[in-house]
Amino acid sequence: MSRRILMVRVRFAPSPTGHLHIGGARTALFNWLYARNNGGKFILRIEDTDTTRSTDEYIEAIIEGMKWLNLDWDEGPFRQTDRFDIYRSYIDRLVDEGKAYRCYCTAEELEQRRHEALEQGRSPKYDGRCRESGQEARSKGQGAVRFRMPQEGQVIVNDMIKGSVAFDNNQLDDLIIMRSDGTPTYNFVVVVDDVDMKITHVIRGDDHLNNTPKQIHIYKALGYEIPEFAHLPMILGSDKARLSKRHGATSVMAYKDMGYLSDALVNYLVRLGWAYGDQEIFAREELVKCFSFENAGKSSAILNPEKLLWLNSQYIMKTPAEELVEFVKPFLVIEGIISEGQDLDRIWLGKAITTLQERAKTLVELAKSLRYYIAEDIEYDEKAKAKFLNEKSRDLLVELQNSLATLSDFSHTETEKVFKAITEKHNIKLGNLAQPVRVAMTGGTESPGIFEVLEIVGKEKTIKRLEKAIEAIG
């Protein structure tokens, strides 16, 4: 395959029978990257020829997922159900040329024969009983249409990832290209569309590798040039089985809801089956620049949620707080920390987020940890209260409260001076004072540096919370 490709054209062709899942997203991503890396076009095509299982809701869901992942397409979305006339003309042509034929076996008969064959250890492939006869016997225009597959010789699939793969033609089935209801089937329309849309590289999951020889014969029968192929290894669940609903979150939007950043998911996905030396974290532009199938792996990968979580935490750390402000808002609403439409000072929220960025692995965690900054009142964790809000700390808190009350500048540096004066006077470690204050301020024992917390919560609320803590001790 050494012909010159002027313009790379690739497509992502999901069927709208479910949400955009992790595997599909990875396929879409690799297509997108290949297009962008080569300055080509990325086309979105909806494969909805199975009208009984496809829904408009899923089309919307897939588009929503693509948008969230920032995988923008240049053409489409095209729907195959809009193109039935085109397929019909190609099918008629193949039948007229004797390259396809009518089959009058019923679905039930076929199912039964397949079953028997499998039980007797024979190949379940179609026995070809309508291949040479019976066509004239029935009224024209009925039955399904089968493609006449060559039965001798072999086909070579030249794959950018798997290399050269040979298939014996006698293994290939005379597949149905049009159902008896007149609708065309996948293996046929995929070829017609890829030809029609001038697709130069077919990049898809390797569960399609076995379909490729059949499709190549259809290209040949139609007299078209065969594109390049790249079959991506599958992504498996932790039980090494193909990813399915059983494995929990498989829809990419579920990851959004769990507080993942789409850039982090993309970064995680690209490293499944692709590597660039030892590099783990890639900016989007960097990815586009480095991407190539030369560094693509051949073996299937198992989803590792811990690593995705780590990547997400890395992305949260390096994302500017001003951006995080927007990302985190919906989660603040969900957590009941703010009400829908409630406005917070963006600068202030940004500062608060800055103190929490390196502690949150997800946006959900980030939102939750923002609670004690935003809420009027805090609740004490019982253990923390018992350990730090007691007789021992009472006087210290009183003293601190009095000193802080005199402060006009409630900055990090000023409050730190106050703490220092008290700890030196009593000859105690900072922790002896900081921990009780932390419980008073946040309700718990974990938080950013105590002076940062004070500064963000502000003088008024700080004094109130110290008062409340002192009262709680009694």
Add this chain to the structure above:
RNA sequence: GUCCCCAUCGUCUAGCCCGGCCUAGGACAUCGCCCUUUCAAGGCGGUAACGCGGGUUCGAAUCCCACUGGGGACGCCA
């Protein structure tokens, strides 16, 4: 059953194409230490892999062949 693909730490992977630089590197997770006002983050270190067997070769993780294991396909699904 038949066909196809795949095979390096628990997981993602580098190395493999063009054998020697590999006493196999990185990352996640895990364990320990350091830093420290808590929690993180960060730093340092540890545990941990070439599936098995044959070849080829002076020499194999790297090339070849079997085997085993895993995955996929065999639909009037895509």
